[in-house]
Amino acid sequence: MTAIVDIKDLRVEYRKGALGQGPKVAVDGLNLRVHQGEVFGFLGPNGAGKTTTMNVLLGFVNATSGTACLFGVNVNEPIARQRIGYLPELTYYYKFLTAEELLRFYARVFGIPRAETDKRIDELLKLVELQDARKRPIKSYSKGMQQRVGLAQALINDPDLLILDEPTSGLDPIGRMKVREIIQRLKNKGKTVFFSSHELGEVETVCDRVAILHQGKLVVEGRVDELVAKYQTNLEQVFLKVVGYQPAQV
Amino acid sequence: MAVCFTLGTCLQLRVEKWNTRAQSDSLLAILLGDGQRMFANHFFTKADVYFHSGYYPSWMDQGMATPDPGHMTEEHHDEHEEAEHEKAMDFLGAPKDWIDRFGRNFFPSTHAHLDKPGESREILPWLRLSADMDPQRIQTYTVGAFWLRRELGKVDEAEQFLREGLKANPDSCEILLELGRLYDENRHNPVHAGNLMQLALRRWDEQEQAQKKPDEGIRLQVLIFLSHVEEEQGNFRQALHYRELELSLSPPQPEIVKQQIEELRAKLGEEKRAEQTPGSKSQTLEK
Amino acid sequence: MNTVLALSQVVIKELYRRKDFYVLFVLTALITLVMGSANFFNDDKIVRYLKELCLLLIWISALFIAVGASARQIPAERENRTIFPLLAKPVTRGQVVAGKFLGCWLACGIALLMFYGFLGAVSISREHEWLVLNYFQALWLQWIFLAIVIALVLWGSIVFTAPSSNATICVVLVIGIWGLGRYLNHVALQEREPLRSVIYTIYFLIPHLEWFDVRDKVMIHGRGLVPWVDCFLATLYGAAYTLLFLFATWLGFRRKALNT
Known part of the structure; x- marks a missing residue:
């Protein structure tokens, strides 16, 4: 099976600000492979190294050692990001642009022909239910609408790999449902989805495989159904167990 | 509010005494x-x-x-002044260098x-x-x-501008001199021009004579002009008087002034002779 | 190149959707028209003072538009975190720098066209002639000047953290070079070694921005055009400094960590 995401011995260190303090290891010897058509959940408590790993995959942060490839191309090459879509946790877009202008800008970055761009913009705005607001500047949108614009921009290049960072955070139940539907639809089309989330119920529902990271290290990786069967409990309990959570004595 | 109002009214009178700028x-x-x-x-x-x-x-x-x-x-x-300028x-x-040389193409x-x-x-x-x-x-x-x-x-x-200047500087002999020139050269009114020049001369005497280093350049210009105006009107005696005063101020080219004095004296002599010959004055005037 | 153009288009849109440019344009127009309405000795053909005033306002406005726009480009991308979805696309940091530069430069060009159009209209109303080549040369050289300034400010935005401090430092630096750069050799000659060599080195290193200010020669005092060869050489000189500053910007930006 082709590995869409291939991480080998990845180590990321951050230099500490204070004098005399050594570097902080954010990711330590991570090995991970995500295959085509999979929906992959990337889990871990806060500070586990999930976002750092995503930042390496997106080229925001350089690895201290090890390699990370997307579609067999090193992530340091911009072309590696040609076939991916990325939805950040919070919405960060040019607020003076309208949704249509924003999508047109990103389509141009991907080199999508104009006719195709028009078609995709119509489709995506319909998908995220923003047709009526397409000519309004993003600054006038509600938080949910901004998140939906984010989703549309992540899909503008019809990506083969979608990287989602906490895609449902800040969304209302209908918005969450919508995201789940989109993930499912992409899966049905044979696309790969790599996403991090704290909503373990949601992960259990949509993911084929998961990896749990703790203190920069990979502690568990496997199919969701296999893990649930192995630990004889739901994914949330599996997660709490592997990260060593001890409930407080009342 | 009452305190502010009271202070405001009290201070207003005081402020007016020392803050003249705000009242401009x-x-x-x-x-x-x-x-x-x-x-x-x-x-x-x-x-x-x-x-x-x-x-x-x-x-x-x-x-x-x-x-x-x-x-x-x-x-x-003159050539000397031109060269100096x-x-x-x-x-x-x-x-001094290529930057300096090249840069001169971009400004006058x-x-x-x-x-x-x-x-x-x-x-x-x-x-x-x-x-x-x-x-x-x-x-x-x-x-x-x-x-x-x-x-x-x-x-x-020009006259309006000068009068404006005169209003702001009523004792200025320079402005009076320029106004005199205007009346003589542009309005062709030597009498009014002469009056203005005489006033300028009086102002100069009042202001500059008391000075340690009086600006004799202005006085010289006024005298030159006065003598010219008087000569124009046929008052050779008065013109000669101004030329002699001019010479006493050591002008830049005294030879020319001396020559002008000689010419005036000659004219004055001619005038005297004409006066002595009966009927000649009326003939001269007719001419 | 498509990516660079797309990025520049966003910058241009940002600039014309902000109010800075309009405020400066209206202010320039207003001051010029008020001064134009003044009656100087009942002579309605006097035009040079008006040109000088309008050009001064154009230069100040253009400088502030250029510095203000370029100082906030990269810091705003980081602060608003728009850089993340952008760099998650096949966009290099070099393209971001080039796109930001091009956007600011083109936006300034559009602004200059409007300002010079207004100046032309004011001038025609009095002189009844429009020296197209003079206007073109003055506008072109000012645009090259702005290219250097924008590249310098972009570099400053990598070096200094706050856009306001970057903008202030750059404005002081640009005005300093513009006003004093020409005289540094005179100053150097009056000093002793080693200060003389230091000042001379600065004199040769700084971009001589005063070359691009041809207001007096070409626009106000009618001393004719700058020879086209010199104009071309000055353009090359400006382009070299622009590229140098952009390269420095790219070097600095390439190493900057972007943490989400």
């Missing part, structure tokens, strides 16, 4: 205070910059050359004066602004009036 009619005076003079200087220099079509030493060059803005109104330049305006010197770097007809009008706004900023700056009025009447034929405007 002019907005510029309120905003700039004495800084207006600095602007007036700048605008006057700007007029000179325009007179030189932009070729002028900047404040960085000023240490090297400070041209006298008075040359804006000098009518006749050229020397003063050669503030750039030879290029050759000495020139306004010469196209009507071009001199361009210096006027700066003089107007300078006069508005500092009404006590006499040179602004004389230079402005000179260009208005001599180059642009705007005699009424």
Whole structure:
């Protein structure tokens, strides 16, 4: 099976600000492979190294050692990001642009022909239910609408790999449902989805495989159904167990 | 509120005593205070910059050359004066390096004066602004009036500008001198011009004689002009008197003055002879 | 190149959707018209003072538009975190720098066209002639000047953290070079070694921005055009400094960590 995401011995260190303090290891010897058509959940408590790993995959942060490839191309090459879509946790877009202008800008970055761009913009705005607001500047949108614009921009290049960072955070139940539907639809089309989330119920529902990271290290990786069967409990309990959570004595 | 109102009314009377600036009619005076003079200087220099079509030493060059803005109104330049002026305006010197040489293509770097007809009008706004900023700056009025009447034929405007200057500086013999010239050269009224010159001479005597170093240049100009006006009117005796006073001030070319005195004496002699011959005066007048 | 153009288009849109440009344009127009309405000795043909004033306002406005726009480009991308979805696309940091530069430069060009159009209209109303080549040369050289300034400010935005401090430092630096750069050789000659060599080195290293200010020669005092060869050489000189500053910007930006 082709590995869409291939991480080998990845180590990321951050230099500490204070004098005399050594570097902080954010990711330590991570090995991970995500295959085509999979929906992959990337889990871990806060500070586990999930976002750092995503930042390496997106080229925001350089690895201290090890390699990370997307579609067999090193992530340091911009072309590696040609076939991916990325939805950040919070919405960060040019607020003076309208949704249509924003999508047109990103389509141009991907080199999508104009006719195709028009078609995709119509489709995506319909998908995220923003047709009526397409000519309004993003600054006038509600938080949910901004998140939906984010989703549309992540899909503008019809990506083969979608990287989602906490895609449902800040969304209302209908918005969450919508995201789940989109993930499912992409899966049905044979696309790969790599996403991090704290909503373990949601992960259990949509993911084929998961990896749990703790203190920069990979502690568990496997199919969701296999893990649930192995630990004889739901994914949330599996997660709490592997990260060593001890409930407080009342 | 009551305390504020009481303090306000009490302090208002006191403030009026020491804050004269706030009571000025002019907005510029309120905003700039004495800084207006600095602007007036700048605008006057700007007029000179325009007179030189932009070729002028900047404040960085000023240490090297400070041209006298008075040359804006000098009518006749002899070769020596011309050479002096050229020397003063050669503030750039030879290029020191390639940057200096190449850079001279991008700003006016050759000495020139306004010469196209009507071009001199361009210096006027700066003089107007300078006069508005500092009404006590006499040179602004004389230079402005000179260009208005001599180059642009705007005699009424020149007179109005000079009278404005005179209102702000009632004792200025320079303005009176320029006004006298205007009446003689443009209005062809030597009598009025002569009266103005005599007033200028009186003002000079009142102000400058008491000074340690009186500005004799102005007195000299007034005397030259007075003698010219008197001669024009046929008052040779009076003209001779002014020429003799002129000579006593050691003019730059005393030989010419002496020659003029001789000529006046000759005319005076002729006049006397004519008076002695009956009927000749009426004939002369008819001529 | 498509990516760079797309990025520049966003910058241009940002600039014309902000109010800075309109405020400066209206202010310039207003001051010029008020001064134009002044009556100087009943002579309505006087035009040079008006040109000088309008050009001064154009230069100040253009400088502030250029510095203000370029100082906030990269810091705003980081602060608003728009850089993350952008760099998650096949966009290099070099393209971001080039796109930001091009956007600011083109936006300034559009602004200059409007300002010079206004100046032309004011001038025609008095002079009844429009020296197209003079206007073109003055506008072109000012645009090259702005290219150097924008590249310098972009570099400053990598070096300094706050856009305001970057903008202030750059404005002081640009005005300093513009006003004093020409005289540094005179100053050097008056000093002793080793200060003389230091000042001379600065003199040869700084971009001589005063070359691009041809207001006096070409626009106000009618001293004719700058020879086209010199204009071309000055353009090359400006382009070299622009590329140098952009390269420095790219070097600095390439190493900047972007942490989400």
